[in-house]
Amino acid sequence: MRRLVFAIPGDLSTPSGGYGYDRRLIGELRRLGWEVEHLRLPDGFPRPSRAERADAEAAFAALTDGDLVLVDGLAFGAMPDIADRHASRLRLAALVHHPLFLETGLDRSTREALDASERHALLAARAVVVTSPATAETVSASFAVPAERLTVALPGTDKPSPPLPAGGRGEAPPTILSIGTLIPRKDHATLVAALAGIADLAWRCRIVGSMSADPDTAEALRRQIETLGLSGRIELVGAMADVAAEYPKADLFVLASRYEGYGMVFAEALAHGLPVVFCAAGAPQDFIPEAAGRRFEPGDAEGLAAALRALLVDGNARAGAAEAAYAAGRALPGWDETARIVAAALSRLDDRR
Numbered sequence: 043m044r045r046l047v048f049a050i051p052g053d054l055s056t057p058s059g060g061y062g063y064d065r066r067l068i069g070e071l072r073r074l075g076w077e078v079e080h081l082r083l084p085d086g087f088p089r090p091s092r093a094e095r096a097d098a099e100a101a102f103a104a105l106t107d108g109d110l111v112l113v114d115g116l117a118f119g120a121m122p123d124i125a126d127r128h129a130s131r132l133r134l135a136a137l138v139h140h141p142l143f144l145e146t147g148l149d150r151s152t153r154e155a156l157d158a159s160e161r162h163a164l165l166a167a168r169a170v171v172v173t174s175p176a177t178a179e180t181v182s183a184s185f186a187v188p189a190e191r192l193t194v195a196l197p198g199t200d201k202p203s204p205p206l207p208a209g210g211r212g213e214a215p216p217t218i219l220s221i222g223t224l225i226p227r228k229d230h231a232t233l234v235a236a237l238a239g240i241a242d243l244a245w246r247c248r249i250v251g252s253m254s255a256d257p258d259t260a261e262a263l264r265r266q267i268e269t270l271g272l273s274g275r276i277e278l279v280g281a282m283a284d285v286a287a288e289y290p291k292a293d294l295f296v297l298a299s300r301y302e303g304y305g306m307v308f309a310e311a312l313a314h315g316l317p318v319v320f321c322a323a324g325a326p327q328d329f330i331p332e333a334a335g336r337r338f339e340p341g342d343a344e345g346l347a348a349a350l351r352a353l354l355v356d357g358n359a360r361a362g363a364a365e366a367a368y369a370a371g372r373a374l375p376g377w378d379e380t381a382r383i384v385a386a387a388l389s390r391l392d393d394r395r
Contacts, residue, residue, distance in 0.1 A: 045077040046110050046388065049101070051087035051117040054080065057252065057281045058223055059306040060139045063173065063197050064114060070198075070381030081111075088120040088142050088156065099124050107131045110388060115139055118167070119160030129166035133391045136167040140177055140303025140324070141184060146227035161185040168391050171195050171384055173304040174325035193387035198377030199309040200286070215244035216354055219292035219316070221285055221307040222299060223251045224260040224278075229298040231266060232343050236298075238270045239347035243354050245275070250288055252281035289314035293360070294353060300340045302326050313371030317363035319349045329374065333366035 050064050068078050081101060084094035098117070102124055105111065108131070115138035118125065125134060143157040164170060164185050171193045172178045178194050181187050218237075222228035230249055237247060253260035260278075267276050282288070285307070289295075295311035296319040302308070305326040311318050318335035320326055321342070336349030353360045 044075070044110075044385070044389065045079070046071065046112060047079045047081050047105060049081040049083055049111060049113040049117065051083040051090075051114065052085045054082070055283070057283055057285075059197070059304070060114070060116065062306060063139065064137075066198060066377045067381060067384060070377050071385060073378075074381055074385055076385065081105075083117050087117040089152075090120065095121070095124075099127075102128050102132070105132060108133065110391060111135065112137055112171070112384075112388065115142070115160075119156065119163050122159050122162035122166070125163045125166035134167050135169040135171065135388060135391065136164060137171045138164075138177060138181055138303070139173055140301065141180055143184075144180070144301050146225075146229070146300050157184065167191070169193060169387050171387055173197055174328065176325040176328055177303045180324075193383060195380050195383040195387070196375050197304055197306045197309065198380040199306075199313050199371065199374040200377070201313050201372060202290075215246050216293040217291060218245055218247040218294045218296055218350070219250070219288055219311075220247065220296050220298075221250045221288065222297050223255045223281075224249075224253050224263055225256045226259055227300055229300050229341065230263050232298040232341055232346060233296060234263065234266050234270065234272065234276065235343035236346035236350060237272060237276060239344065240351050240354065241270075241272070241275075243351065245350075245354060247276045248279055248288065248292070249276065250279040250282055250285055253278065254281070286310075289316060292316055294319065294350070295335075296320065296346070296350065298340075298346060309371065309374050311371075312367045313374065315364045315368035315371065317353055317360055317367055319346065319353070321346070329370065331366055331370050333363065334370055335363050335367065 054061060071078050084090055084097050086094040098121060110133045112135045115136055118136040119142045142160050143153045164187055170187050170191050172181055175194055178192050220233055267273055295316040298321055302324050308318055308326045308330055318330055321338045321340045338345035338349050
């Protein structure tokens with residue numbers, strides 16, 4: 043039996059794509075026969091306090107020489123000193139969902155500090171697992187991680203069973219679904235501005251995502267919705283432990299996120315046969331076919347409004363996009379494949395530095 047210590051900061055049950063990936067990976071590795079120990083690191087990463095950093099140091103110091111340790115990138119990139127001190131005695135691997143310095147809303151000094159920190163930390167990793175080819179390119183270019191240490195393990199996608207009919211509910215008004223934590227990078231403000239531009243059409247919108255991760259952003263969004271007179275049409279649902287039930291009730295999926303290392307919600311929307319409207323740079327453009335929806339430039343509320351209008355007023359266009367989305371979703375890998383790829387990468391690590 044292979045044994046792995048999986049070090050993850052904060053609450054593993056947090057409803058986000060990154061934590062969801064970690065949870066599913068743990069479950070699938072165990073199904074493959076691995077013994078996986080979940081090591082909880084402090085909550086404050088990627089910007090831990092001095093006390094949280096000391097707690098993380100103590101957690102790593104308690105590990106046994108030779109342990110195979112996979113560290114979630116939310117922590118790994120922010121602990122270069124700890125990685126340095128333990129790289130010679132532990133078999134360290136990093137899981138990078140997306141580089142820390144690419145988070146939207148960071149000031150220049152914070153962005154540069156995170157860039158330097160993650161570049162330094164990844165020098166200590168014997169293997170680096172990333173969740174998309176786009177992230178692999180970024181990690182290679184930004185942090186000079188050689189190709190032989192990189193492994194791409196796409197998130198798995200659950201396929202609805204029995205298969206759902208493509209094309210949405212076919213009811214009025216159409217439901218627009220958006221799923222993403224209320225933080226600047228997800229840019230729900232651009233979505234709300236776009237919805238104001240199509241207020242003449244029939245629709246309702248559900249925005250699902252934590253409102254506690256960045257309370258200022260959440261409150262600004264609530265005020266924006268109220269000011270635009272859209273409170274009766276846009277619902278801020280908050281965080282949900284399981285969003286699977288949201289997709290069958292929707293007709294369109296949209297997320298104005300400015301960057302995604304992969305974008306699991308996009309893949310889930312495809313699997314449910316939802317037309318997808320997005321602007322995210324990085325991985326989503328690699329697996330969402332053009333025929334499956336519409337794209338627009340980051341921050342372009344008018345472009346997003348036009349994309350939504352085109353699909354809302356043309357039932358045939360929406361049905362065609364739904365069919366393309368459904369076909370693309372069926373071709374995406376499952377979680378068992380994700381785990382096998384990660385397991386193979388970790389199994390190649392030996393006791394040599």
